[in-house]
Amino acid sequence: MVSVRQAVRAWAVEMKFSLVDQTKLVTAASELARNTLIHGGGGSARLEALEDGGRQGIRLIFEDQGPGIEDVKLALTDGYTTGHGLGLGLSGSRRLVNEFEITTSPGEGTRVAVTKWK
């Protein structure tokens, strides 16, 4: 958790993201990493630097082999939680980034990829 946050912050600083965007990206990473850990039973986190026609971005990919999410739309509803959280991690981090992509199927795990452009 701590190391994911630190790595994301280091990359965002390196790529000269604004302070607000750094904070948003690190916070989204923190949410998604915790979901992977708590709901997904642990998994992996990957960082990618993107370059698209002069545009720079960072993509974060979180993957786990956990129980998956039955109803993605419901999970993305503000305040929905199956645990004891605020239920804002998934929906909130979608608002903190530019692109948000979730692939999941019950019993097979969950993959969330988010991208933030500079």
Place this chain on the structure above:
Amino acid sequence: MASPDSSILPAVVRDHQREILQQWIAEQSSGSNARSDLLSDAELRQQSSEFLQLFREAVQAGNLGNVMGTEWQGVRELLATVSKANAIRGFTPIDTATFVLSLKRPLFQQLTTDAGSDADLLARETWTVTTVLDSLALFTTEVFQRSREEVISRQQQELMELSTPVVKLWDGILAVPLIGTLDSARTQVVMESLLQRIVDTEAGIAIIDIAGVPTVDTLVAQHLIKTVAAARLMGAECIISGIRPQIAQTIVHLGVELVGAVTKATLADAILYALRQSGWSVSRGRS
């Protein structure tokens, strides 16, 4: 003469306990690992003599193949005590293992004398002593490790309490400046000490300053909300201060509402608000 598979070690230790002890102590105080700065001669003598006595009893009981057996319980207990004491006093694991391993030479010498010209016997006995003492030395490092971990986790706990000081700013006004990552364990400590101080000082206002918290995600927010709710139940109003612009924007996008708390950008704003709230008026004196 002993039969081929019975060990002479029990007899050697029994008959020469005093000489072995003398040599062992000399060995320990002269070796490059001598730590007379950390252990007095009297303590060393005491420790060695106790160990040798228990070692002798264990060896007489006969189970030389397994130092985890019940015959060795007394020896293990003594070693555990020594290891723990050493861990706290600042010895290295090597110092502790050396205590046991340095017994090899005195035992070998005595065995050499007693085995006479029987080379097979001497080889066998040397092997037995080596395995027994090696296993016991390994055991000390294991205990040492565990004791160090206990020391570290206790220090972490103490550090945690130190790093969350609740200060009394003014009559009825408390403040907690939070610095660093706010995990569940730390929040628990903050919450407990804050609530305790609210009771002790009969404070009506508590300022929680998060200027030093790097990330405010939903978990941190939830911890803050719970702390605020608990403080309110005790009759204290909470002000959350030190909300930097980037944190404010992130919280808004996350959709988190810091319910129940007044929020201020800086600690100074919070203090001013708290003073006014408690009926004080703040004005610059004329000079």
